[in-house]
Amino acid sequence: MKPAHRLPALMVALVFALALLAVVSVGLVTATLEPAERTAVAAVLASRAMLVVMLWLGVFALAAWGLARLFSRFVEAPARLAEEAQVLLAGGAAREVEAQGSAANRGLADTLNALVRQRSQLQQDVARQVAEASHAIEQERSRLSALMAELTQAVLVCNLDGRILLYNSRARAQFRALSSTPSTAGGAELIGLGRSIHAVFERQLVTHALDTLKQRARAGVAQPSTQFVTSTRNGQLLRVQMAAVGDVPAKSTVPVAGGLQLTGFVLMLDDITRDFEQEAMRDRLLLGLTEGSRASLGNLQAAVEMLELPDLEAAMRERFQRVVRDEVATMTARVQSLAADVLAGMKTRWPMEEMLGADLVSAAARRIEAIGPVRVSTSDVDTALWLKVDSYSLLQALVCLAGRLVDEYEVKSLQLRLKAAGPRAQLDLVWVGQAMSTETVMNWQMDAMVLRNGSGADATPLTVRDVVERHGGEFWFERERVRHEAFFRFLLPCSAGQDRPAAAHATP
Structure with a gap:
């Protein structure tokens, strides 16, 4: 029975108890009196019946007040405290309970309030740790996405069933090349989140490689991996490296015997068709x-x-x-x-890549100064200009020309200039002093390049003309008689995605 229903029942019981006490008291007193005394007492009480009733009601009121106080102190207060504790236990608002009732009940309320504060602090700590973990996971996901986006290799992450969970843009481009309808589907029929890798590779081949990973993981290999070479439907050769993805054990857990528990695998794809043909x-x-x-x-x-x-x-x-x-x-x-x-x-060994022109000039200056006693100035360089060049071969050409100027003309100071010229860029190797004949310039263009280094010289079958043709550019020799300067000029392609200032196209 609820406490609210107990008090009326107790009041009714009190009425019956007082009435029973009065009846019993009157009966006992009457039993000890003689008949004449009984008659006299009855007459006295009959004349004062209202006083007796008022007295009984006063006793009842006093008893009812005391019963209500005791009920509120020892029944209602613990029941209310129990209800509030049930609310807190059910996950209600973190509020403190009101201390009521006896001293023991108030002590219990204080203990509950301390537990409420402790639980609130623990919940805040857990929420903070969850937020920190979520932030760390988001950061790791962003780093992973950025890392995979920057990779020059096609990478896919799959679960044990072969469903693709993650892939980078290089993988999208690779699958676009493998697609039978690249202009319409663009490889989307082969790659996508949730798609099966078995649509590209034979299931038996992937299963065999996965079994090899599991066997190596059971053998205790820390980072099991394997690789295989396969051909696609359009005749391309792919070298596939497969690495295991496993559960990360908790710090407090004991390592489980049997090695890494696989949850998926990573595929790294290399198109080796051209390498094989070469x-x-x-x-x-x-x-x-x-x-x-x-x-x-x-x-x-x-x-x-x-x-x-x-x-x-x-x-x-x-x-x-x-x-x-x-x-x-x-x-x-x-x-x-x-x-x-x-x-x-x-x-064509080195790819054409986008490169900041200032970085190319800086690298060339360091390489030239390393070959001998020559100072290189880079004061006249457009720092906002982007080039699309084969930096390796272009640096070789600049170092070769600078080395010949130092060796054959004893040039002590050089300058590298870079500026935009319409849709292209002009890269000049400038020196002050003796000029050279057209025949010498032609010979230097057609001779195989020889690169000086600290231990001697390295020869390459490439010529300066080969490097220029590789870039689809131009090369010539000019003189500025007023300033007593001579320079070699390379006309190089700019990056297609930049805004360039309008300038007249230079011609030799």
């Missing part, structure tokens, strides 16, 4: 050179042996001399063809 072409060239040279050397050896005969007729001697000349010409043509093929591969 290796095959290189093998064919070497094989052709070997076989052709073997035959030519055999013919040369036979011709030389015949020419050593003292009694050889003039016609035969002329014939064998012609054989020697023909075989030498054949070997020369074969070697030149091989050199041309190798040179064509070297021209």
